[in-house]
Amino acid sequence: MKRTTKALIAAPLISVAVGALAMAGIVFAADAPAPAPTDVPLPAAAPRPASEGPAQSPSDVAAPEAAATAPSDMTPQVDNLADKGKYLATAGNCISCHTRAGGEEFAGGVEFHSPLGSIHSTNITPDPETGIGKWTEADFIKAMHDGVAPGGRYLFPAFPYTAFTKVSEDDVKAIYHYLKTLKPVAYTPPANGLLFNSLSRYGMIFWNALFHKSERYKTDTTQSAEWNRGAYLTEGLGHCSACHSPRNLFLAEKQDEAYSGGEILDKVGEGEGPGKEKIRKWSGVNLTPAKSGLGAWSVDDIAAYLNKGFAPRHAGTWGPMTEVIVNSMRHLSTEDTKAMAVYIKSLPPREPAGGVAIAEDQTKAGAPVYKDRCAKCHMDSGRGGMFNGPPLVGSAIVQHADPASLINIIMYGANAPKEVSTGQWETMKPLGEVLTDAEIAAVANYVRSSWGNTGRPVQAADVAQQR
Ligand code: HEC
Ligand code: HEC
Numbered sequence: 001m002k003r004t005t006k007a008l009i010a011a012p013l014i015s016v017a018v019g020a021l022a023m024a025g026i027v028f029a030a031d032a033p034a035p036a037p038t039d040v041p042l043p044a045a046a047p048r049p050a051s052e053g054p055a056q057s058p059s060d061v062a063a064p065e066a067a068a069t070a071p072s073d074m075t076p077q078v079d080n081l082a083d084k085g086k087y088l089a090t091a092g093n094c095i096s097c098h099t100r101a102g103g104e105e106f107a108g109g110v111e112f113h114s115p116l117g118s119i120h121s122t123n124i125t126p127d128p129e130t131g132i133g134k135w136t137e138a139d140f141i142k143a144m145h146d147g148v149a150p151g152g153r154y155l156f157p158a159f160p161y162t163a164f165t166k167v168s169e170d171d172v173k174a175i176y177h178y179l180k181t182l183k184p185v186a187y188t189p190p191a192n193g194l195l196f197n198s199l200s201r202y203g204m205i206f207w208n209a210l211f212h213k214s215e216r217y218k219t220d221t222t223q224s225a226e227w228n229r230g231a232y233l234t235e236g237l238g239h240c241s242a243c244h245s246p247r248n249l250f251l252a253e254k255q256d257e258a259y260s261g262g263e264i265l266d267k268v269g270e271g272e273g274p275g276k277e278k279i280r281k282w283s284g285v286n287l288t289p290a291k292s293g294l295g296a297w298s299v300d301d302i303a304a305y306l307n308k309g310f311a312p313r314h315a316g317t318w319g320p321m322t323e324v325i326v327n328s329m330r331h332l333s334t335e336d337t338k339a340m341a342v343y344i345k346s347l348p349p350r351e352p353a354g355g356v357a358i359a360e361d362q363t364k365a366g367a368p369v370y371k372d373r374c375a376k377c378h379m380d381s382g383r384g385g386m387f388n389g390p391p392l393v394g395s396a397i398v399q400h401a402d403p404a405s406l407i408n409i410i411m412y413g414a415n416a417p418k419e420v421s422t423g424q425w426e427t428m429k430p431l432g433e434v435l436t437d438a439e440i441a442a443v444a445n446y447v448r449s450s451w452g453n454t455g456r457p458v459q460a461a462d463v464a465q466q467r
């Protein structure tokens with residue numbers, strides 16, 4: 001943490017800092033992410049049409065016709081409240097953060113690491129003693145909207161209530177009723193690390209006052225119902241900004257740079273045995289339609305990626321995004337993932353400022369490594385191929401200001417999860433043991449400065465950090 005603001009907010013600094021460090025995704029790394037969930041299909045609510053035309057409509061964003069329906073009224077019709085709640089809980093990916101490896105679903109205990117110690121997700125099954133069995137509907141709404149649990153217990157924003165606050169009261173109630181139908185599991189997560197104790201929870205009072213606005217999603221009447229539905233899901237339950245927006249000194253999301261890219265700590269590689277996973281930084285790419293973001297992706301590309309984990313013209317899922325796709329997005333209706341794509345494609349393009357260009361000799365140094373190690377699948381042209389791999393031309397991963405994810409995929413390879421098909425592509429194997437830090441930096445610079453791509457220079461030291 002930099003010192004510059006010390007004078008400004010000296011008094012609440014310590015408590016705020018503790019709260020701030022609890023931010024989801026940035027300083028925390030879940031070392032026991034949820035297993036792929038039992039693949040219980042959602043009720044008929046989520047039809048999965050097989051058709052996915054290759055042709056793209058040139059005009060990606062539908063002409064807005066003022067929204068007539070509130071976005072929260074557009075959840076696929078289901079028979080009862082609990083089924084509706086299940087669909088919404090899936091959109092919120094509660095299961096990923098509240099199911100520890102080998103543990104029962106929703107019983108909590110996933111450990112999130114931080115430099116100050118660790119914090120665990122809670123048991124949200126209806127067990128009266130260890131879960132939320134005694135919570136009233138109003139208690140639950142307060143936790144989801146304000147980040148405060150019964151007894152005035154302030155929650156740390158590793159629980160993304162800063163996004164869930166946008167979710168309508170009726171939708172939160174539906175989730176509550178769904179959770180009530182789960183099998184109660186008696187399980188108390190391990191105690192949190194020293195700095196995430198009951199005392200430091202009061203730090204969140206300051207943090208919330210500065211950075212949390214408890215307010216529901218407001219329909220933008222100048223936009224279509226589809227756009228509003230997409231915004232509602234992306235900003236609310238989907239909490240995409242938690243990993244894809246940059247944060248300020250207190251780890252609150254910077255609203256004016258929203259979706260231009262964030263960073264998170266998560267696993268790279270499996271390591272040897274439980275608790276031995278390697279925890280490293282990842283860059284959550286720029287989701288705005290900027291050149292270094294999703295500029296090259298159409299609405300249909302984004303929708304396909306969210307819905308199937310595979311956009312044949314751009315990318316398949318690997319890394320931390322896999323959990324989002326496998327446990328959450330692929331279970332949504334195609335209408336809903338399309339709506340999210342429409343919203344994402346309409347974001348103002350944001351290109352991170354500053355940064356030096358990659359020098360010509362840096363590009364040259366990487367050329368032989370590329371030819372040797374990458375061209376087989378990504379082609380000399382960088383355009384990839386149907387039977388080989390995705391294009392690197394225009395890739396958001398390749399061009400992102402922070403090269404962490406690019407370095408990770410070169411070092412640790414990419415494994416598409418079994419739930420996702422990446423067509424005929426080959427598997428990208430890890431090269432961390434084969435290439436030196438300098439070679440990895442060189443080839444990263446090569447792909448970041450070839451075929452019209454632009455990115456900041458990568459140093460061998462950046463690579464060393466990710467080992
Ligand atoms: C990014 C990870 C993450 C996601 C996604 C997530 N949670 Fe949590 N949740 C946590 C963590 C961590 C805590 C513990 C916070 C604390 O102790 O201050 C928590 C706490 C809670 C609590 C407070 C329980 C208590 O006993 O204090 C509730 C309720 C809750 N989550 C419900 C949900 C629901 C419902 C969803 C899905 C809509 C969800 N969470 C999604 C990480 C997450
Ligand atoms: C837990 C953190 C996390 C969350 C939550 C998250 N993402 Fe990501 N996302 C990442 C990371 C890290 C990457 C880059 C590496 C990878 O693919 O894992 C990424 C990559 C992507 C990509 C680019 C794929 C590519 O290869 O170019 C898209 C598109 C995307 N995310 C969309 C979304 C959307 C939409 C949401 C909300 C539903 C979302 N993400 C939520 C972490 C996250």
Ligand code: HEC
Pocket residue numbers: 314315316317318370373374375376377378388389390391392395396397398406409410414415416422425426427428429431443444447
């Ligand atoms: C054996 C074939 C193969 C080789 C060799 C290979 N890759 Fe890949 N690469 C792939 C495949 C397949 C994917 C898609 C993985 C997925 O989505 O599951 C991929 C994905 C990527 C991505 C992510 C694209 C995105 O937007 O998600 C980057 C970046 C990348 N490769 C760079 C490289 C670099 C640099 C090299 C050489 C050091 C290399 N690859 C070598 C097959 C390969």
